[in-house]
Amino acid sequence: MKHKIIDRLHEEEGFISGEKLSEEFGLSRTAIWKHVNALREDGYEIESVTRRGYRLISSPDIINYDEIKGELTASVIGKKLIYFQSIGSTNDKAKELAAKAEEGTVIVAEEQTSGKGRLGRSWSSPGRKGIYASIILKPDMEPFNAAKLTLLGAASVALALEDCGIESQIKWPNDIIIGGKKVAGILTEMSCELGIVNYIILGIGINVNQSVEELPPELVDKATSLRIAEGKAIKRKHLLAQVLNRLDELYVQLKVTGDIEQALDICRERSAVIGKDIIVVQGRKQRPGHAVSINHDGELMVRFDEGLEQVISGEVSIRTEYGYV
Incomplete structure (x- = not known):
């Protein structure tokens, strides 16, 4: 009910009486007062x-x-949004709901207590400082193509940041970089069987309004936030709406055309590694090479001493010779 009341308050330019709200919603004035107080506790x-x-x-x-919702233009992504003040992991909740959920459902939280990053790493997720969202997708594609959606997510975040006047780069396959430091990451998880994708969870984590002091000490040298990079606080709700809108545009194109060429072009144009000498880390093995391009399948093309090879998403970490990027 408090959601209906805040919608009504948004509609009114001035005051609206408790009596009128009581009549419209069939509640006592005391009940209206309690809902208003609950909204105040939420920060209104x-x-x-x-x-x-x-x-x-x-x-x-x-x-x-x-x-x-007033900023969403999505036809698939964001038609339903499930919100939590605090949750263990939005990806875990999305996987729990995915089988019965409508495609495009978004799980979003103000705080994660067990946020997850790629390759089993944790993701620092303090309350009301970042964007922690997971999107349930059910594409008609072979499981081996699922890794492409990581690049789709990265391209969507980069475009959304550009919509907000913020320049960024993409460190293949899933990191968004500003000033040589990571500001956002994509985590893609999949359920499949017999060559059929049941669902894909596209997790998006963005450091938005953390101060330097609020970043984990061990990450200060390689992570940042939009607030640190831009020198000002960023409206998270506006940025989230832009991310979902951009993701919807690229995902609908995938459903219509069967490819992600536009997203790949964005990843190539904004690449933090193409044209650079890099180190490909595979387990304990490190191989120096030169990043050449991203091919049609979303694989990083790297020239090693042995020749040109395809590096597959999910198998490697990338470090340049000069550090994180």
Whole structure:
């Protein structure tokens, strides 16, 4: 009910009486008052004046559906959004719901207590500082093509940042880089059988408003946030809406054409590694090479001493000779 009340307060330019809200929603004025107080606890600034009623002064930077739906243009991604104040992992919750969930359902949280990164790493996810979202996808594709969706996610985040006036690079296959440091990552997980994809979970984590002091000490040299990079706080709800809109555009193209060529072009144009000498890390083995391009299948083409080879997403980590990028 409080979601309906905040929608109504958003619609009103001035005050709306408690009596009118009671009539519209079939609740007592005491019940209305309790819902308004619950909204205040969520961070909404709501003025109340005797004989005039309630007026919305400002909305918090929270990333629930109420706050971003006005900016969403998606036809698939974001039609349904499930919001949590705190959760272990949005990817884990998405996997739990995926079998019965509508394609494009988004699981989003203000905080993750067990956030996950690629290759089993953890992802620091402090409350109301970042974007932690997982999208349930059910593409008609062979399982071996699923890794392409990681690049689709990376391209979507880069475009969304550009929409917000922020330049970034993509470190193949799943990291978004600003100023040589990681600001966002993509985690793709899949369920499949007999050559058929049941679902794919596309997890997106973005460091938005963390200060340097709020980053894990061991990551300060290789991670950053948009606030640190840009020198100002960023509206998370606006950025999340842009990410979902951009992802929807690229994903719908995939469903229509069967390819992700536009996303691949974005990853090539914004690549942090193409044209550079790099080190490919495979387990304990390190191989120096030169990143040449990203091919049609989304694989990184690397020239080693032995010749040109395809490096497959999910098998390697990339480090340049000069550090993280």
